[in-house]
Amino acid sequence: xxxxxxxxxxxxxxxxxxxxxxxxxxxxxxxxxxxxxxxxxxxxxxxxxxxxxxxxxxxxxxxxxxxxxxxxxxxxxxxxxxxxxxxxxxxxxxxxxxxxxxxxxxxxxxxxxxxxxxxxxxxxxxxxxxxxxxxxxxxxxxxxxxxxxxxxxxxxxx
Numbered sequence: 001x002x003x004x005x006x007x008x009x010x011x012x013x014x015x016x017x018x019x020x021x022x023x024x025x026x027x028x029x030x031x032x033x034x035x036x037x038x039x040x041x042x043x044x045x046x047x048x049x050x051x052x053x054x055x056x057x058x059x060x061x062x063x064x065x066x067x068x069x070x071x072x073x074x075x076x077x078x079x080x081x082x083x084x085x086x087x088x089x090x091x092x093x094x095x096x097x098x099x100x101x102x103x104x105x106x107x108x109x110x111x112x113x114x115x116x117x118x119x120x121x122x123x124x125x126x127x128x129x130x131x132x133x134x135x136x137x138x139x140x141x142x143x144x145x146x147x148x149x150x151x152x153x154x155x156x157x158x
Contacts, residue, residue, distance in 0.1 A: 011149050014066065014140075015133035018058070018152070022125050025054050032102075033114065041105040048102055052095050059088050061155055062128075069148065070132060073139040080132065087124045091117065 011017035028051040035044035067081040097113030100106075137145055 011153070013133075013137045013145060014149060014152070015129065015137050017149050018062075018066070018133055019129050021054075021058055021156070022129065025051060025058065028054065036102070036107050036110050039107070041102060044110075045102045048099065052099065055091070055095070057156065059091065061152055063088065065148070065152065065155070066132070066136065070136050070139075074135065080127070084124065084127070084132070087120050090120045091124070094120065 011020065028047060032044050032047045032051055035041070035047060063085065067084070071077045071081055094113050094117035097116060098110050099113075101109030101111070101113055140148065
């Protein structure tokens with residue numbers, strides 16, 4: 001991901017930035033699935049590499065930055081973030097199934113992984129976008145929120 005592209009977007013909240021990243025990743029995954037449908041496994045694998053790399057980066061940002069700040073500020077050291085970490089494990093498992101399907105040019109195996117992925121991610125993203133991120137935005141002072149969003153963008157550029 002190009003850092004200059006992110007800097008131009010002017011995100012002011014965790015909700016805005018990470019919600020945008022969800023949408024961006026969804027678009028890349030659609031391109032993977034479209035290529036699989038057309039039997040273009042090499043193209044699908046290249047797009048999947050971008051998708052997987054981006055999604056794993058996103059999960060890392062949540063686990064290393066967002067969840068700890070949320071836990072510290074909300075006082076909830078377990079509960080919602082424990083559930084989300086568990087869902088992240090399921091997402092990683094689904095990615096593995098999808099990757100193996102693509103490596104074997106096996107549309108059925110890829111689609112099995114995609115179904116598993118789709119059984120977890122939409123509800124997971126909704127919880128983040130409608131509960132976790134907005135709550136964190138409210139718990140942080142404006143300067144803290146701006147610093148966290150800036151750090152997310154810097155970390156994304158790595």
